Amino acid sequence: MQRRRLSRLARMAFAVGWPLAEGLQDVPLVFVSRHGETPRTFEILSDLANEQPLSPTQFSLSVHNAVIGLWSIMRGETSEMTALAAAGDGFEQGVLEAACLLGEGAPAVLLIVTEEQPPAAYGPRIDDVPFAYALGLLLTPGDEWQLHLGDNAGAVPSSEPHALSWLRCLLKGDSTCTHTWKSRTWNWQRKP
Amino acid sequence: MSDPQNTLNHDIKLLIIDALGLEDISAQDIGDEQTLFGEGLGLDSVDALELGLAIQKKYGIKIDADAKDTRNHFTSVASLAAFVTAKQAA
Numbered sequence: 001m002q003r004r005r006l007s008r009l010a011r012m013a014f015a016v017g018w019p020l021a022e023g024l025q026d027v028p029l030v031f032v033s034r035h036g037e038t039p040r041t042f043e044i045l046s047d048l049a050n051e052q053p054l055s056p057t058q059f060s061l062s063v064h065n066a067v068i069g070l071w072s073i074m075r076g077e078t079s080e081m082t083a084l085a086a087a088g089d090g091f092e093q094g095v096l097e098a099a100c101l102l103g104e105g106a107p108a109v110l111l112i113v114t115e116e117q118p119p120a121a122y123g124p125r126i127d128d129v130p131f132a133y134a135l136g137l138l139l140t141p142g143d144e145w146q147l148h149l150g151d152n153a154g155a156v157p158s159s160e161p162h163a164l165s166w167l168r169c170l171l172k173g174d175s176t177c178t179h180t181w182k183s184r185t186w187n188w189q190r191k192p
Numbered sequence: 193m194s195d196p197q198n199t200l201n202h203d204i205k206l207l208i209i210d211a212l213g214l215e216d217i218s219a220q221d222i223g224d225e226q227t228l229f230g231e232g233l234g235l236d237s238v239d240a241l242e243l244g245l246a247i248q249k250k251y252g253i254k255i256d257a258d259a260k261d262t263r264n265h266f267t268s269v270a271s272l273a274a275f276v277t278a279k280q281a282a
Contacts, residue, residue: 004214005213056241057212060238
């Protein structure tokens with residue numbers, strides 16, 4: 001009965017996360033979305049602007065951690081969960097958060113990065129969502145990948161979302177991957 | 193379906209399905225006397241607020257959320273239909 005409450009963004013997040021969590025218990029979740037549920041926000045604001053009563057369902061799901069709340073309810077999962085809205089490097093911030101949870105002893109951490117195509121009204125202000133997407137990763141302790149944060153020494157910002165760029169590196173078998181956002185340059189290195 | 197009572201019941205069922213986004217369920221699956229909340233159809237408190245809003249919008253009536261008998265009006269489709277009929281006549 002809760003599934004009907006899942007927005008498209010939530011469905012994308014569940015679609016990538018559910019198979020990874022299948023059969024596992026007590027898996028902390030790091031949920032990352034820079035813009036969150038912009039279609040829902042836009043509907044609520046439209047109702048407000050038109051002096052219409054707000055939908056209680058929309059309102060109850062309008063907070064950034066609504067998706068992890070539904071995840072917790074539907075999976076009966078009570079592990080630590082966090083919802084992040086970082087800037088353009090939310091993917092790396094999420095990985096860092098997940099790595100901290102692994103460092104605290106979690107055997108595995110689920111990381112979900114997702115963005116929804118924003119309504120047209122937000123178009124001029126949101127330029128980093130080429131299309132709706134979701135990436136799910138089940139992270140476990142190991143040294144296969146290293147992530148190092150450095151200062152931006154004049155690098156050009158990545159043209160595609162970091163999560164997707166990183167996925168491309170992974171699938172191509174690249175040994176390094178670099179993402180720059182404002183003053184920060186994230187260097188990914190895969191163990192040879 | 194020609195009888196106005198049945199038509200109203202049917203309309204309310206469609207309203208419930210539409211306003212609450214019920215999936216894989218049609219008006220035929222909801223009984224007139226079936227309990228809507230908790231047991232029965234399994235709706236929850238957020239649904240109660242959402243349904244209250246939808247009823248107020250569609251039928252142009254006012255529902256007092258604090259009134260003692262409001263809870264009873266939301267027991268089933270039949271009780272909601274009776275409530276809407278009484279409010280519209282008033």
